[in-house]
Amino acid sequence: MEAWIYWLIIILILSFVEIITINLVTIWFVVSAGLALLTSLFVDSFYIQFLVFGIAGLVIMVFTRPILKKLLVKDKEKTNLDRVVGMHGICTEEISNKNDVGEVKVDGKKWSAISSTKIKKGEEITVISINGVKLKVKKGE
Numbered sequence: 001m002e003a004w005i006y007w008l009i010i011i012l013i014l015s016f017v018e019i020i021t022i023n024l025v026t027i028w029f030v031v032s033a034g035l036a037l038l039t040s041l042f043v044d045s046f047y048i049q050f051l052v053f054g055i056a057g058l059v060i061m062v063f064t065r066p067i068l069k070k071l072l073v074k075d076k077e078k079t080n081l082d083r084v085v086g087m088h089g090i091c092t093e094e095i096s097n098k099n100d101v102g103e104v105k106v107d108g109k110k111w112s113a114i115s116s117t118k119i120k121k122g123e124e125i126t127v128i129s130i131n132g133v134k135l136k137v138k139k140g141e
Helices: 003-021 027-042 046-072
Strands: 088-092 102-106 107-115 122-129 134-139
Touching: 003 027, 003 046, 027 046, 088 107, 102 122, 102 134
Parallel strands: 107 134
Antiparallel strands: 088 102, 088 122, 102 107, 122 134
């Protein structure tokens, strides 16, 4: 049997696996198997064909996976808690260092807050993230 037939069978199997999983598991190797199939039309050495298959699959995966993941991931719905991230507020109780918990007012509500820098009472803050029930904040900009 010709080598290109084996590569065609591999393409079909990997395509079937990709359709079943829908998680971008084998799509890169479907493409690389296609390249190996093209290589088999010009080169008789199975080792070279397999090398093309392996290297092309890894290179395609490394360079395209992050891009495809960004394109295919749906926008994350913010919860009520997440929506305060990025908001501005005011420090109502001084935060002296990383281990000291202070208090801030954001969106009309008071929150416990921590910061990596000293923030004095009355200074404007920006919410960086949420750490448990405390807001991680920085001086406002």
